[in-house]
Amino acid sequence: FDDPGTSPDHIRKDKNAKRLTEEAIQRQVVVFTHDIVFMSQLVKHADKGSVPVVAHWMRKVNGVPGCIEDNTSPRLTSLASLKNDSQGAVKDFASLGAKEQERALGAAFDYLRSACEALIEEVLFAGTIQRYDDYIKVRNLEEVIFDQAAALKIVDLHGRISEVILAHNRSDQQRENPPGLEELDKLRKNFDALEAELRSSRKVAVKDRDVRKKATTTEKVGW
Numbered sequence: 001f002d003d004p005g006t007s008p009d010h011i012r013k014d015k016n017a018k019r020l021t022e023e024a025i026q027r028q029v030v031v032f033t034h035d036i037v038f039m040s041q042l043v044k045h046a047d048k049g050s051v052p053v054v055a056h057w058m059r060k061v062n063g064v065p066g067c068i069e070d071n072t073s074p075r076l077t078s079l080a081s082l083k084n085d086s087q088g089a090v091k092d093f094a095s096l097g098a099k100e101q102e103r104a105l106g107a108a109f110d111y112l113r114s115a116c117e118a119l120i121e122e123v124l125f126a127g128t129i130q131r132y133d134d135y136i137k138v139r140n141l142e143e144v145i146f147d148q149a150a151a152l153k154i155v156d157l158h159g160r161i162s163e164v165i166l167a168h169n170r171s172d173q174q175r176e177n178p179p180g181l182e183e184l185d186k187l188r189k190n191f192d193a194l195e196a197e198l199r200s201s202r203k204v205a206v207k208d209r210d211v212r213k214k215a216t217t218t219e220k221v222g223w
Helices: 010-023 036-048 077-089 098-124 138-143 150-160 172-176 179-213
Strands: 057-061 064-069
Touching: 010 036, 010 057, 057 098, 077 098, 098 150, 098 179, 138 179
Parallel strands: none
Antiparallel strands: 057 064
8 A cells, every 4th residue: 555644634545544453363464554643543553453563664774765774663662662671672682792782771771761752651641742743642532540649750750860870971970980780770770660550540540430330321512
């Protein structure tokens, strides 16, 4: 399909994405598109239907157009993929040289920091606002975790990870005692515990929403 997301409004575009991912359950579907919003919708429906997605990003490199990067895209990052990338960054860590170990740890910390931001988008805010969507999912607010304490835990963890990433010029003292795998494992455990806490709170929010819907008759209200 050559740019099937061109021209339709956002509702029809989303329906097209859903239909294509349903078709992909039965056969291989190949889509060419320059529309990152449409790609976001394809990935969203593929995730819901457990349909595997492989994206090749075509871009200009050193002035040469049409260069293809295998299985990479600015949109395919998610909470799950960022956690996997953090884990993969330190694969075979013991076999690396000192400089390569520093870079590998820096990448692992960076992916984990990005995962904190994905945690806000996907779990804390229940997908209400997503950067590539055409509209805000207002009804998702019923599942949002309105808990400042939980939000502050994300801020704290994000800050602690930011202190050890390679984006900063480290002091002499930090260079003498650089973060290692132990620090990465500690931050990962903190992250996993926080994610589990947020997902538990999310389940409660969803349960409360369902109770409200059963107890009252929902009427459409608007201007």
